[in-house]
Amino acid sequence: MGKLKKQSKRNTFDYNKNKKNLKRKLRRKEKPHIECPQIRKAWDEHKTVKQNLQDMGLSPGTKGMLPIKPKKDTKSEPMEAVVLKPYVIKEMEAEASVRGKDKTTCSTDMIEYVQYMVKEHNEDYKAMAKDEKNYYQDTPKQIKRKVELFKRCHPEEYAAFIASLQSRKST
Secondary structure, three states, X not given: XXXXXXXXXXXXXXXXXXXXXXXHHHHHHOOOOOOOHHHHHHOOOOOOHHHHHHHXXXXXXXXXXXXXXXXXXXXXXXXXXXXXXXXXXXXXXXXXXXXXXXXXXXXXXXXXXXXXXXXXXXXXXXXXXXXXXXXXXXXXXXXXHHHHHHHHHOHHHHHHHHHHHHHHHHX
């Protein structure tokens, strides 16, 4: 019986392909994707990584960041790098200064627990700790932390809850 075509082709060397060029193409494709949009926009493909970062006023790493005392013989001052693309740093600082949204939240059980405790005892945390609904035997400090968390996570809901309590007391 004859062999299959794929089996005979498997271990042969292809003399028509230049392995060096294939490796070079593969390396080019494997360049890392730059996550920062400001750096990606200002990146020049024809320059090295060090040159690109120097043009933007950035450092390629932590090496050389700290001031190194020069030897007594050498009196030459270190040359300051010329920043060709200062807008990159300004855009990055502007993005970093924008405060992100707080993603912490409370569970519905904890919201109900806090609302019950505040409705029954207002701001008296010691009384809350002695309440029979305090199943987990939270201390006054733990209960206070839970109330503060509820205030921080759901400020509108807490304000509406307090307003409803005030309206019930006035009537």
